[in-house]
Amino acid sequence: MIVTDDRVAPLYLAPLERQLADAGYATTSVVVPGGESSKSLAMFEKLLTAALEAGLDRKSAIVALGGGVVGDLAGFAAAAYMRGIKFVQMPTTILAHDSSVGGKVAVNHPLAKNVIGAFHQPELVLYDLDTLKTLPPREVRAGLAEVIKEGLIWDAEFVSWCEEHIRELLSLDRDALGYALYKGCGIKAEVVSRDERENDLRAILNLGHTIGHALEAVAGYGELLHGEAIAIGMVGAARLGVRLGAPQEVYEVTKRLLVAAGLPTAIPSHYDTDAIMKAMMHDKKFTEGTMLFVVPTAVGKVELNPNVSAAMVREIVDELKREADRL
Template sequence: MASAPVSSAAPQLSTTAPAGHSVVPIDLGERSYDILIGDGLLKAESFAGLPRSAKALIVTNTTVGPLYTAQLRAAIAPLHQQVLDVELPDGEQYKDWPALNQVFTKLLEEAADRKTVLYALGGGVVGDMTGFAAACYMRGVPFVQVPTTLLAQVDSSVGGKTAINHPAGKNMIGAFYQPLRVVCDIDTLDTLPQRELLAGLAEVIKYGPIADAEFLSWLETNLDLLLARDRAALRHAIQRSCEIKAWVVGQDEKESGLRAILNYGHTFGHAIEAGMGYGAWLHGEAVGCGMVMAADLSARLGLIDEATSQRIRALVERTGLPVQGPDLGADRYIELMQVDKKAEGGEIRFVVVGPLGQAGMRGAPDAMVRDVIAANVR
């Protein structure tokens, strides 16, 4: 493949904190930080050691804010003289300039300075926009990720990718900007709608085919427990996902090569999201379907056998995620995928699997891509 594959023996990186919570470190030199994973983490101890400041701003949305803003405010109050908050509208369709400007407006109205700390309290949309706002305001202020969805806890809150969407392409306007800490309180998943839980499981599943075949087997065995929100199963899935992502990001922070494998399923998935209109499909739903299409492409390229492709499809389907994409037309799919960040000179680059537990990047013949689309849309 065009990029080096990831070993199926991705290392275990976690240590155990004194209170029994897991800590996954991300090694990025002076930008290194920890991911805290456990129950009941919205308390002062989880934020100890973070910068003190006159002001802090909690960025959340209208769904999550009423549930957890007061709890987070109490947890970080010892660090800041004043804790402000702003609630953004909820939904992928609001991951745009007008919503981002609400954050900037609040910061400016409150005379926030360069030491003001931003806290992203919510899912992937809130986390991405808060990080982008932090990267831009006064050319950079500190921020902390407090993800409240499974998808954000296992993927979007980790690694420093921040962005907003454009009608022509998802996440095309943004910056790499690392948080000071990621605090994954599993308790917040209690209020997560089931559809959102399933969407998050798509991002969990992706780590098996690209980096850890044993983890894929574990997911197949324990899927029913995950769907039932078994605490021990969720904690293991979150921890292993974060370990793999931390390992990859530690080697390739700004996606110059290896990190692109974390976008398995995303090339097709982003096309679905943009083609249907942001918010019609949840990000994880589109990624789940995209993984099925990418597995089919991998099989057609001779990188995995058909049985492995069907194995990935079966797990996605068992999870309750879509395994057939919307019929946008092959030309529209290709047009949207050509805007993907991995495209080079107009050539679409796909994350493909082969063998199981390893992944890489490569192009594919146009006719083959069209065959994949035709076989996997309804």
Template structure:
């Protein structure tokens, strides 16, 4: 088993990563001081529940825990106030009190939704994350939990750290390929913002990683979480450094918004976003063409079957408009996280709109 601690003083918590870890859930809860007298409430979605819920519930009940559960549809649309209300209603119905613990069994959507329900339920109860997607390695660190508002993603939320993250890599084997590739986009992002050696390792071991081989996949998740944890520990409430985690996201969120969270999934949108960021960095002289930062970024993303070209259907005006709407636009100016090298980024404010437009045009030609 791989393990790391997200170091946040009294809110510190462990992330455990390993094959078959679901079987250890009861003992790991006990190790975190979560006892059978506390009622557990599992939230999962309609794709994940048929695969893993029964195993989880049986294991917990055998260990003496009482648990209820609630299954929601799969997809981003459940990150809404309507589902917050539905889940809260179910929690009240089964008599959950302040000592109860919420368990999120699923991907980043279930993690964000359940985490926010836990943050709000009776002004806050503990929650445990059991991520079942690769992308959720990202959402399992940092304590950001939220639901969406019709006018913006993750607008209604809180910082609520989990008590434990238990990552069973065996669950990843049932993920659709497209979700695996998209999950790697965030792993690659962690390499690209922080560590050239991790980035090179991801490139060298792409085929083992893509087939989810042990111990590679556990190592990749651990490294990705460790990088995010290091950034977050230094900036729990997003005052400064934490913004570097948004590499590719200024462009990416705009693309997601235009495709109404439908056409491109998150990891795909930020893959294109990271290409655009690298091209913009080159354009404004932050990197030189001979450093090959953009070229290496593109070929790395392609190794993971991620899109690198901005689809021609996206109108540049629409992208700019969506970027202006994004909450990351500070005082009406565009703020970008841009690479200065492989494994290093800088936050750049005041980028000229003309450079953004030119970059987007170039991004449509990338092959």
């Protein structure tokens, strides 16, 4: 059963159905509306109904053709259908290189995002780079933010490589993009395989996400893409790292690379600091004035610091509002 959305379906559904049919597979397809609102329990139920009506059994597979929303939704359906059937990710965005690896699947509850879900590893992640050609340039840049993040948490060499090849990446050069996505997925898979259920290590994948999520919550709908928000968050985390003793270079390299990628690195000055802090307080990683924060200690290296004070984070937020969006 192929699950896709109404943006991706007109572009890639028919060719995929044709190729699977040529290979001898019987398929059925479900097209959901594009966007986060499809990550609902109601849509999850629709997928299960479609699966039952099409007669999927324990040996069937669900294929997610699309971005992160489709992957999360279809993945949770695959996790729950008959207590778990096979699942294949075919990401059509750069951002989904991150979500397609690692097995975190979920839908949203009206009261909170991603709280209904499972850990369900895909059998296969199949990246057809040609599908990325239809991405708007802004989505390309935002997607690269997560690729860059993988370097910043794990691999200084890959950070240098990204800086050297940023033009090729932005122009979707096949070789460069193929290497970067393979590398990014590899780092993600390495971290996840050491800590699938996020007891500790896996949390480093959240570099830039604490501030980033707060910015997304405070921004109007569509104002900041996820990748843009975490780009700003990563600059904040770098600033925090330097404050806590990391070499100044950590901030400089982070900033330079994100600016080169055409990503924002400053909090728009009209955002309210109190609102941002309040949104962060709602984040589950925050308790009583101190915060669990992913903090860079060197380029390509981070630590989980459970004792970052809320006061210091507020200072960083204020600094980010005065930060220039270029070098």
